[in-house]
Amino acid sequence: MRYGMVINLHKCVGCYSCVIKCKQEHFLPPDMTWGKLMIAETGTYPDVIKHAYPVLCNHCQEPACLESCPTGATQQREDGIVWIDQEKCTGCKNCVDACPYQIRTFFSDRRDYFHNQGSTEYEKLAEKLYPLKNDIVIKCDFCMDRIDEGIKKGLKPGVDRDATPACVNICPAKARYFGDLDDPESEVSKLIKEKDAVQLHPGFGTEPSVYYIYSDVMPEDRLISLTSYPGSAKYSMSLFLMTAKQVHQDENNGSPELVDSETVEAKES
Numbered sequence: 001m002r003y004g005m006v007i008n009l010h011k012c013v014g015c016y017s018c019v020i021k022c023k024q025e026h027f028l029p030p031d032m033t034w035g036k037l038m039i040a041e042t043g044t045y046p047d048v049i050k051h052a053y054p055v056l057c058n059h060c061q062e063p064a065c066l067e068s069c070p071t072g073a074t075q076q077r078e079d080g081i082v083w084i085d086q087e088k089c090t091g092c093k094n095c096v097d098a099c100p101y102q103i104r105t106f107f108s109d110r111r112d113y114f115h116n117q118g119s120t121e122y123e124k125l126a127e128k129l130y131p132l133k134n135d136i137v138i139k140c141d142f143c144m145d146r147i148d149e150g151i152k153k154g155l156k157p158g159v160d161r162d163a164t165p166a167c168v169n170i171c172p173a174k175a176r177y178f179g180d181l182d183d184p185e186s187e188v189s190k191l192i193k194e195k196d197a198v199q200l201h202p203g204f205g206t207e208p209s210v211y212y213i214y215s216d217v218m219p220e221d222r223l224i225s226l227t228s229y230p231g232s233a234k235y236s237m238s239l240f241l242m243t244a245k246q247v248h249q250d251e252n253n254g255s256p257e258l259v260d261s262e263t264v265e266a267k268e269s
Contacts, residue, residue, distance in 0.1 A: 002061065002080035003142060003157060004181040004209035005168070006191045007054055011175035014039060014052030018167035018176065022056075025143065025166040027126030029110045034140040035167055036103070054176075056167070057082065057103050057140035058200065058208035068098035073137075080181075080209055083141045091135035100204045109134045142178075143167075158187065181209060 014037060022028070022035040038053040059082045065074050066082065073088035074095050084095075096104045110132060112119050119127070132138065143165040150156075150163020157163045158179030168176040179186035188211070191197060197211035 001078065002181045002209060003147070003178065004059070004080070004188055004211065005056075005142075005165070006177040006188045006195075006197055006211045006213065008175045008177070008191075008195075008213040009051070009053070010213060011173040012052045012054060013173050013175075014050065015172060017170045017172055018054055021166045021170035022140070025146075027122075027130040029107075029126075029132075030113050032105055032107065034103075034105070034138070055101065055103060056210065057142075058101055058206070058210045059140075059142060061207035061209065062205060064098040064100060064204070064206055065095035065104065068094040070094060077144070081142050081144050081147075083144060084137060084139060086133050086136045086138070089133070089136040091137065093137065095137055100201050100206060101208075104137050104139045107132055107134070107136055107138050 016037055019033050019035050019037055023033055026034065028034065035054060035056045038055060040051045040053065042049050042051065059080055061080060063074070063076060063082050066076055068074075070092065071088045071090055073085050073090070074082065075085060076082050091106065093106060096102075096106060110123075110127065112123060114120070146165065147157050147163055150160060153162070155163035158168075158177065161169050164178050165176075168178045177188050177191060179188040181189060181192075183189055191213065192211050195213045197213045199208040199211055201208075
């Protein structure tokens, strides 16, 4: 059993529903999101194309964050979900630095949406249902509480909504899929095989559990512009290898891989 997700970039329209629903589901404070949406544009006016790239914790099979945590706060369940025990987290940020995808967030303290006006009823509920310690690291947990509660009711994650991550349920374009990567008959396993879905940065050896079905080949001669994001998502354009990089058909086995422009030029020469 290893839970994973497939995101079909053919279908993603960049509506931010996944980002907002995640924030609502986990009662996240201002300026903080677990799921993020990176926007890039290619082409020259007026022939410009907008590309939307949703990103979240990859719940790697070999997570670098797990090895870097000195207190055992970062843990991995038998079903592959990587989560953080905030009672053990000291806020050292080792995991933030170790994560190749820079998708972890340091939480200092919960502040109100409306400064100096007190907490809204929503914020009071958030503090009650999802209390957070100060000065810890938090991230996407694949809605593991939702999954666990659903399984107790006999539901199947990825099939039944009440046992499936909120971001998958809310997507109006049906661009997200969730299920057991170890089950060859699951929808996610079939999509990965049939659509040649790819992982981000496979060269890091972390074995991500999130796969992407690419909509087209990114042109290597275009510099991709990203929108500005709060927190760690503002770190670098390298996350999606979007600067002069592309999905390339490997000459040896025909499988798609993410490579940079220098590799492409070397193969073509």
